[in-house]
Amino acid sequence: MYSLDINFLNDREERPVDVDYGGGGATGGQVNWTPAVLGALIGLVPAFGILGFWFITNQNIVQLQDEKIRLEGEIAAQGEVEAQVAAAEARAAEAEASARALVTVFDQIKPWSAMMFNIRETIPSGVQVQNLQQSEVDIEGQIRQSIELRGVALTFDDVNDFVLVLRRSPFLDGDNTNLISAQLIDNPETIVLPEDAPAEIEIRQPRVVDYTINVTLSDRPASELFDELESTLAVGLTERIRTLQDKGAF
Numbered sequence: 001m002y003s004l005d006i007n008f009l010n011d012r013e014e015r016p017v018d019v020d021y022g023g024g025g026a027t028g029g030q031v032n033w034t035p036a037v038l039g040a041l042i043g044l045v046p047a048f049g050i051l052g053f054w055f056i057t058n059q060n061i062v063q064l065q066d067e068k069i070r071l072e073g074e075i076a077a078q079g080e081v082e083a084q085v086a087a088a089e090a091r092a093a094e095a096e097a098s099a100r101a102l103v104t105v106f107d108q109i110k111p112w113s114a115m116m117f118n119i120r121e122t123i124p125s126g127v128q129v130q131n132l133q134q135s136e137v138d139i140e141g142q143i144r145q146s147i148e149l150r151g152v153a154l155t156f157d158d159v160n161d162f163v164l165v166l167r168r169s170p171f172l173d174g175d176n177t178n179l180i181s182a183q184l185i186d187n188p189e190t191i192v193l194p195e196d197a198p199a200e201i202e203i204r205q206p207r208v209v210d211y212t213i214n215v216t217l218s219d220r221p222a223s224e225l226f227d228e229l230e231s232t233l234a235v236g237l238t239e240r241i242r243t244l245q246d247k248g249a250f
Helices: 034-107 112-122 156-168 222-231 235-246
Strands: 127-139 142-153 178-185 208-216
Touching: 112 156, 127 156, 142 156, 156 178, 156 208
Parallel strands: none
Antiparallel strands: 127 142, 142 208, 178 208
């Protein structure tokens, strides 16, 4: 048998090895910068994201500020409109109050002719009114018209009946209608006899009651006395009251 011995170590070609232990300039192949560039770009992504977010946010802030200015302008304009409306409403309320005050004053007017007609139609037959005197009186802080009636009556009963009639009058305040005085006096009326009448004839007239009655006008408005005013033929006043009622003033 044959044997074949092969020594690979002995047959290997010897190659010199250069060893650089420092100092000298390093030389070698080309460097691959791609990983470094990619790393740098990846590192810049958050920065660009933050920059973009800041830009968008800043734009939104500008838009919101513009919107705020616009809304403030609209609010200011609306405030001016509301102020004008409020001023107009105030003027309307003032005009309405003035009109209401005039209507109230008118509603308190009750013509003397109507009151005198009512008294004349209800006065007892045995009573005469000889004098009227008007004045003002303060009743619970309210200035009211007061009338003093003076005259004569045949009897005290006639005077009492007259007081009751006045207290029932819709034009007068029954609670403030009072008999001030009543007394018997000689009849002030004189009788003229014919010229050919005997001189010895003497006529004695019955004594009469001299009275004083104080009455106060009612505070009821004229619109509540419509029927009574119509019955006294106060046509002009009732027509005006009817007109105001149709317009809703009363």
